[in-house]
Amino acid sequence: QQQVKQSPQSLIVQKGGISIINCAYENTAFDYFPWYQQFPGKGPALLIAIRPDVSEKKEGRFTISFNKSAKQFSLHIMDSQPGDSATYFCAARSYSGAGSYQLTFGKGTKLSVIP
């Protein structure tokens, strides 16, 4: 059972446009929501993250919006650039006991920014 649903699967945006990727979760025990960026042939890397007591977090052109009551969060990429073309994964952290945590990932969104 998928616990973090991500959409869309793929996204094409023109240079300078806004890219929006959405995620929804079911488990209210999730306590931290990171986004990872992955370029072809590379491992994922943390892009930006948010805690559920905050409704928005901005870092440069990247913004996470978080709606706790709706159990949804989204990534906005402003002024999208061809260099932003990558696969983006949302994730949610849960505590698995004995001081350890796990991340549950969405299925990913392949973003293509065209000049």
Add this chain to the structure above:
Amino acid sequence: NAGVTQTPKFQVLKTGQSMTLQCAQDMNHNSMYWYRQDPGMGLRLIYYSASEGTTDKGEVPNGYNVSRLNKREFSLRLESAAPSQTSVYFCASSVEGMTIQYFGAGTRLSVL
């Protein structure tokens, strides 16, 4: 500072063969993880190790075994490889509390 290093980068196996994927981190992290990535499926946790000496199953552990050799190294073993195990495997590590997971570059495995 190498971060998380995975070997090998590529591997082709025949059905039934065994192999061990190696992972080492030099960041003094307590926790280490193995994921598999399949097209359209995201990253799925196979096994994790919260600290040296402990290992636990993740979402998709069947067909795999792991060993936390020491604080730096966490290996993943396929005892009898199957075509369904064709995937890209990622190792990751994190400090306690896991606000950031650091990933290796992956091992691309094909089982024929």
